[in-house]
Amino acid sequence: MKKIILIIQREYITRVKKKSFIVMTILGPLLMAALMVAPVFFATMENSSLQKVAVIDQSKKYEKVLVNTKTISFEFIKDKSVEDIKKDFENSGYNALLTIPENDKTYTVYSDKQVEITVISYIEDEIEKFKETSNLQKDGISPEQISSAKENIYISTIKWTNEGDEKSSPVVGQIVGFIFAIIIYMFIFMYGVQVMRGVIEEKTSRIVEVIISSVKPFQLMLGKIVGIAMVALTQFLLWIILTLIIVSTILPMFGVSGGQLVNQNAQNTEIVQNASNNEFADIVPALLNTNWTLLIFVFLIFFIGGYLLYASMFAAIGSAVDNETDTQQFMLPVTIPLILAFIMAQGIMRDPVGDMAFWFSMIPFTSPIIMPMRVAMESAAIWEILLSAFILILTFFGTVWVAAKIYRTGILMYGKKISYKELWKWLRY
Template identity: 40%
Template sequence: MSIISLIIKREFITKVRNKSFVVMTFLSPLLFVGIAAFIGYLSSMKADTKRIAIHDESGLFVKEFILKNNNNSQYKYLDLSLVDLKFLKDSIADERYEGLLYIPKSEHTKDFENKIQFISNNSPSISFIEKVQDVIANKLTKNNLEKAHLDTLAIKKAQAQVNISLTKASGEESVKGLNEIKIGIGGAFGYLIMMFIIIYGNMVMRSVIEEKTSRIVEIIISSVKPFQLMMGKIIGTALAGLLQFLIWAIIGLSLMFAASVFFGVNVGPSSSVSPELMQAAQQEMTGTAQMYIKELWNLPIANILIGFVIYFIGGYFLYSSFYAAIGAAVDNQTDSQQFLLPIIMPLMLSVYVGFFTVINDPHGTIAVIFSMIPLTSPIVMLMRIPFGVPLWQIAISVTLLFGTFFSVVWFAAKIYRIGILMYGKKPTWRELYKWLKY
C-alpha cells in the first residue's frame, strides 16, 4: 500500500472515530427534520386576527372594507364611525385595536388622496398599507367614472387580460417559470459544493493546525513527504465528509417518511393547504404539471449529474489545497482569519453571479467568463448547465479547473513544506511569497 493511501486511511479513521463527528452525523438530521416539522406546524396555525377600527366621516369607504372581512383575511375591519374620534385614538394608545383608519369628510373627491390617515402604535407592513390604498383608490376611481357619466361595467368589460403562451422555435409549447426552476436546480448543486468546501476545507485546516501545534507532524514528516501528507489529509477528509453526507441523506429521508406515515406530520409549508383545495388545484393544474414534468425530463440531466461530480471533486481539491497551506502557515485558528477572506470571497461572488446574472442571461459574456474562471466555475457553470451549455465550454472550464488545481497544489505544497515546521511567528503575505521561491 502506498504512503498516500496509508495517510488517507489514517485521516479517514481519525475523523470518523471522533466523538463530535459521530454526534453531529446522527444529530444533524434530527435537527433538520425537527426544524422542518416545526415550520410545517407553524404554517398550519392560523395567524392572530388584527382588529382595525374605521372612522369614516364621509361614509364612502367603510362598506368596502367591511366586505373584506369575508375573505378570511388576517385583518378584521370594524365600523366605528359613530364613536368619538378622540376616544378611538385613546383606544389605539391602550392597544385595544391594531390601528385606526381615519377618513375625514370632504366635499371634493380629490381631497381624499392626501387627507386619509392610519393611526397605530407600531408601523404597519407595506403590503397592508398598499391593500388599504388599493381599496380607497378603486372606490374613488369608480366614483370619478360615475360622475363623468361613464359606464363602469362597460369599462370593466373592456379591460383586456393578456396571457402570452410560450412556444419554442421547434413548435413545441413551453411553460412559464422554467428559468427559475433551472437556476434552482443548478443553484442547489452549487450551494451544496460551496457548503462542502467551507465545512470540510476548514476541517482540513484544523487538522493541520492541531498536528502542527502538538508537534506530531515533526514525527510524521520524518517518514513521508509534505506533499504526500497534504494530499492524504485532503482526500481522507473528503471521504469522511462524503460518508457523513450520505448518512445525513439516509437518516433525513427516513425520518421524513416516518413522520409523514406514522405521525401524520406534513413537513413543509404545504401542510396548511386543505385536501379539498389540493385536489381542486391538482385537477386544474394537471395539464400544466405534465408540461413542467416534460420540460424537466428534457433538461440535460446526465450533463448536470456528471458536471456535479466533476466540479465537486475539482472545486473541493482546489480550495482544500488553500486551506491546507493556510493551516501549515499558522499556529492557531485565530491567525488563519486574515488568510480566509480571499478564499471565501470567490465562493460568495460565484453565488451572486449565478443568481443575479445566469438567470437573466445564462449565455452572456459575464456568465461565460465566470464559468471559466477556476475559482468560480464549480458554482457558476453548474448553474449554467441546466440551460444547455456547449460541450466545448464545459471542456475548457474543466481543463482550466484541474490545471489550476495542479498548479495550486504545487504552490501550496511549497508553503506547506516550509510552514509545517515554522512555530511562534505569524507569517505575512510577503513571507508566504518568499516561501514559494524556496
C-alpha cells in the same frame, strides 16, 4: 497504497466521530427546514389572529366595499359616536376604529396600539378602487368597460429540445444554480480550512515526523485531503437525506404542504418577487423537466474538483506556518478568487451567457462555483462544460504538485516566519 487508505480511514473516522460533526450534521438540516418553514408558519399564524375593525361610516357608501377577509373583519356601527367607542375600546374587542366623514374625503383609523400595516393598506386599496370605479362611472364608463380594459398577461417559456417542447422556468434554474453556488462555496471554505488545520495540528504537535518516517509526505497530504473530502461528501449526503426526511414527515405535522413550501419560499426570494402567480404554476413542471442527471454529475465534478484544488493550496499553507494566526498572509491570495467568484455569481445569474460568465466559468479558481450555476440555468454548452472540467483537473494536478513541494519542506521547518521568497526557494529544492 495501503498506507494512503489507512490515512484516509483515520482522517475520516476521527472527524466523523467528532461531536462537532454530529451536531452540525443534525443542526444543518433543522436550520434549513426552519428557514423554509418559518415563513409559511408565520403566514398561517397571522391568519389565526383576526383583526376586528369597527367602522363609523357617515358617507354610508362603504358597507358593501369593505368586505370581510380571512384576516380582517369589519363591523359597521351606526348608533355610537367615536367618543362612545373610545371609552369602552379596551373591552370592545376591536383592534381599530375607522371613521369616514360625510364628505368622504378624510379617513382616520383610531386604536390604542399600533395598527397592522396590512389592515391599513387593505382599507386604502379598497377605498381607492371603489373611488376610482365610481369616478370613472361618473365620466360614463361602465364597470364592464373598465374590467375589459384591464389585461393581465403572462409569458410562458417553452424550450425546444430534441425530445420535444418542454416547459421551463428561468426562475427554477436561477434558484437551483444559486443554491449550488452557495453549497460549493461553503463546503470548499469549511473543509479546505479543515485540511489546513489538520496539517498545522500534525506539524505543531510534531506527529508529522513519526508519520513521514513511515509514509511519503505526498501520501500523507493526499490521504488527508481525500479523507476530509469524504467527510464533506458524507455530511452533504446526510444533509440532503435528513432535509428530505424533515420536509416529508415533520412538515405535514405542522400542516404545511410541499407545494405551499415551494411557493412561499419562491415568493420570498428576491429574484422572483415581481413574478405573477401564473409563473409559479410552471415551477413544478420545470423542476421535473430539469436534467437532474447532468446537473448532479456536473455538480459533483466541480464540487470535488474545486475542493481538491483549494484543499491542496490550504494544505501547503498549513505546512508553511507554525500556527493558525500566521496563516493570514497566505490565506488572502488563496481566498480572494473564491470570494470573487461568489460575488460574481449574482451578476452572472442575470447574464449567464455573457463574456464574464464564460471566462469565470473557465478560470479554474472560479469555475467550481460559476460552472454548476450556469449548467443549472441551462446556459452552458457541453463543450464548455468539458473544457472547464478539463482545465480544472489539469490545474488541480499542477497545484497538488506545487503544494506537495511546499508541504514536503514546510512540515519539517519550525520556528521560522516564512515569506513568499522562502516558498519560492522550497519549490526549487
